[in-house]
Amino acid sequence: SPAGRVTLTVNGTRRTVTVDNRTSLLDLLREHFGLTGSKKGCNAGACGACTVLVDGQRVNSCLTLAVRLEGAEVTTIEGLADGDRLHPLQQAFIDQDAFQCGYCTPGQIMSGVGCIEEGHTGSPEEIREWMSGNICRCGCYVKIVRAVEQTAG
Numbered sequence: 805s806p807a808g809r810v811t812l813t814v815n816g817t818r819r820t821v822t823v824d825n826r827t828s829l830l831d832l833l834r835e836h837f838g839l840t841g842s843k844k845g846c847n848a849g850a851c852g853a854c855t856v857l858v859d860g861q862r863v864n865s866c867l868t869l870a871v872r873l874e875g876a877e878v879t880t881i882e883g884l885a886d887g888d889r890l891h892p893l894q895q896a897f898i899d900q901d902a903f904q905c906g907y908c909t910p911g912q913i914m915s916g917v918g919c920i921e922e923g924h925t926g927s928p929e930e931i932r933e934w935m936s937g938n939i940c941r942c943g944c945y946v947k948i949v950r951a952v953e954q955t956a957g
């Protein structure tokens with residue numbers, strides 16, 4: 805199938821690639837760039853494990869076509885820490901013990917960052933609603949909401 809050339813910025817680094825038109829952003833990140841922090845759970849937009857930020861907005865990277873991202877700024881879990889200093893929400897996940905198996909955690913954290921930046925943190929219920937696209941099969945929701953609350957202040 806046809807391929808396209810795209811230039812985008814991932815975690816502050818500009819990259820140009822030629823990809824099959826059907827390649828998802830998730831596969832671009834994991835298979836072309838070796839950024840395996842974003843997880844492939846359902847690969848169908850239902851679990852949120854693949855959540856990243858594109859131009860500051862939360863997206864399911866499994867549903868996003870890479871060739872559509874000309875000029876976009878993508879932030880993944882690998883780009884969140886500042887050197888050795890964790891992002892406050894990463895620290896809050898540790899403080900609140902907000903994971904068990906950890907598989908959904910990168911997506912939860914990226915979604916939580918989006919949730920905070922969007923200002924949807926007025927109450928635990930609001931956080932829960934705006935984080936509802938991110939499934940946790942271990943059932944850590946109460947602690948995940950606490951971690952978002954801790955970070956939002």
Ligand code: FES
Binds near residue numbers: 849851852854866867
């Ligand atoms: Fe993208 Fe599940 S892997 S939403």
